[in-house]
Amino acid sequence: MATIRDVARLAGVSVATVSRVINQKDSVNSETAGQVLKAIEQLQYEPNAVARGLAGKKMGIIALILPDILNPFFPALARGVEDVAHKKGLTVILGNSDDLGLKESSYIKVLKKKYVDGFIIASNTIREEDVESLKREGIPVVLLDRGLNTATCPVIRSNNREGAKLALHHLMEQGCQRIAHIYGPQEFFTARERLLGYEEVVGELEGYSPSLMVSGNFDIESGRKAVEQLLARHPDVDGIFAGNDLMAVGALKALHERGIRVPEEVKVCGFDGIGLTEITEPELTTVAQPIYEMGGLAARILLDEIERGIRENTIIELDVTLIPRKSTQKEET
Numbered sequence: 258m259a260t261i262r263d264v265a266r267l268a269g270v271s272v273a274t275v276s277r278v279i280n281q282k283d284s285v286n287s288e289t290a291g292q293v294l295k296a297i298e299q300l301q302y303e304p305n306a307v308a309r310g311l312a313g314k315k316m317g318i319i320a321l322i323l324p325d326i327l328n329p330f331f332p333a334l335a336r337g338v339e340d341v342a343h344k345k346g347l348t349v350i351l352g353n354s355d356d357l358g359l360k361e362s363s364y365i366k367v368l369k370k371k372y373v374d375g376f377i378i379a380s381n382t383i384r385e386e387d388v389e390s391l392k393r394e395g396i397p398v399v400l401l402d403r404g405l406n407t408a409t410c411p412v413i414r415s416n417n418r419e420g421a422k423l424a425l426h427h428l429m430e431q432g433c434q435r436i437a438h439i440y441g442p443q444e445f446f447t448a449r450e451r452l453l454g455y456e457e458v459v460g461e462l463e464g465y466s467p468s469l470m471v472s473g474n475f476d477i478e479s480g481r482k483a484v485e486q487l488l489a490r491h492p493d494v495d496g497i498f499a500g501n502d503l504m505a506v507g508a509l510k511a512l513h514e515r516g517i518r519v520p521e522e523v524k525v526c527g528f529d530g531i532g533l534t535e536i537t538e539p540e541l542t543t544v545a546q547p548i549y550e551m552g553g554l555a556a557r558i559l560l561d562e563i564e565r566g567i568r569e570n571t572i573i574e575l576d577v578t579l580i581p582r583k584s585t586q587k588e589e590t
């Protein structure tokens with residue numbers, strides 16, 4: 258393991274200079290700082306947490322790791338984080354994990370070396386030991402949306418199960434009797450909770466059958482394919498609750514391709530509240546998560562711990578809102 262002396266020797270400077278570069282003291286000129294940083298990278302030097310703690314230096318950088326930046330839900334989440342961090346003069350580094358554990362842990366390892374002050378992670382693969390390890394090194398973590406259901410750190414999410422019930426009751430109020438559910442990947446806590454909410458309500462309907470549930474992958478194409486499977490099994494389905502808006506958009510596409518009229522013949526409701534739902538034809542009813550607020554709250558909680566050492570390991574569930582639009586509109590009698 259390289260030491261600070263090895264770095265100083267390789268860079269041709271004193272140990273004190275290396276320390277000033279690590280702690281971003283302004284008294285080091287850029288050329289020297291560059292030599293030192295190059296030596297640190299070459300030797301993979303990692304100041305230990307004690308040295309870092311002794312330095313007491315905050316870098317003014319937080320890391321945000323998201324699973325799928327192509328899904329509009331996550332950029333909206335990032336916007337909430339970034340607006341709060343920017344107001345406090347902090348920089349946000351964004352990582353896209355693709356929900357892959359190895360990629361996520363690689364991001365955490367590299368960003369730890371860059372001395373980020375804390376992590377906000379929307380993850381389906383993070384484990385309690387990963388969070389505990391960061392906490393032992395004095396690095397705060399806040400989990401967002403998905404993630405652990407045990408509070409080893411603050412967790413911010415919306416009330417997924419109640420949101421699913423909102424969707425079902427709305428479809429039933431609109432007259433639907435055979436309501437299908439396109440559920441997201443069940444390894445995601447959020448998708449499981451929505452499926453549970455669907456199951457808690459749909460049993461009240463005479464027309465209910467387990468074959469009205471079909472899996473999707475939280476993207477448009479899987480929503481389209483899910484409706485193909487559904488219509489083959491249940492051509493008489495009259496309502497569809499999709500576990501997220503992208504799958505609901507795919508459902509609209511599949512129904513349109515078959516000339517099935519929405520909402521006259523089938524009513525469709527999504528979940529998330531992304532902007533896309535306002536421009537589909539017909540406009541999509543959805544259960545809106547407070548996406549921007551979730552991101553902002555996660556950032557405020559993380560900054561409280563970074564700046565004041567305050568951490569409450571609690572799970573905070575924010576309310577969701579049904580936004581009725583034309584895709585579930587009841588015909589005028």
Ligand code: RIB
Binds near residue numbers: 403445447500503528
């Ligand atoms: O659309 C992406 C989904 O994954 C959202 O519903 C969000 O809650 C996340 O879990």
